[in-house]
Amino acid sequence: MGWLVGVVAVVALLGFYLTFTAKRVDRLHARAASAGRALDAQLVRRAATSAVLAEEHGEPDLYAAARGALDARVEDREAAENDLTRLLRKQELDSSEASDVAVIAASRRVALARQVHTDFVRDALAVRSRPLVRALRMTRRHGAPAYFDIDDPTLPSVTQVTSRATRD
Known part of the structure; x- marks a missing residue:
């Protein structure tokens, strides 16, 4: 009778562990997908504010x-975003102009969203590589998440500083 209780306890613990692992796999893939959508939204926002900046400054490129x-x-999205980042870095951005501040802020939000997305993708890929997860095919409902590899989009701001000679 004691061995039956032991077997039931082991089966219950194994079932709990497998359920926990399957839910973790689902949760990490959902978070990676959500972070990917958030990154996409921030990239669109940065591109839109960059277009407004380009119109205001007369920059056709x-x-x-x-x-x-x-x-x-x-x-082609990664290459297009890298081109935009490269051109934004060439701009003289003034922290006193609203459109410049909007582009700088949008670039910082893109950097943060990219970091969050990268972290969730890394975690999801790590859990996918576990032998038990692979053996029981717990990821069959989810495609493998992919990194979004772009240059660091953070832009420096340039504040116009008046010299002491002009203030006196």
Whole structure:
């Protein structure tokens, strides 16, 4: 009778562990997908504010890059975002102008969203690589999440500082 209780306890613990692991796999994939959507939203926001900045400053190359980032296909998105980042870094951004501040803020939000997305993708890929998860095919309902590899989109702000000679 004691061995029966032991077997039932082991089966119950194994069932609990497998249920916990399956839920963790589902939860990590859902978080990675959600972080991917949040990153996409921030990238669209940055491209839109960059287009406004380009129109205000009369920068046709920046406008073309912003439109390219907005209209890019999924497979070309990383390259389009890298082109936009490269052109934004060439701009002299003034922290006293609203459109410049909006682009700087949007770039910082993109950097944060990319970091969160990368963390969740890394965690989801790590749990996918566990032998028990692979053996029981717990990831069959989920596609493998992918990293979104772009340059660091954080932009420095340039504040116009008046010299002491002009103030005196």
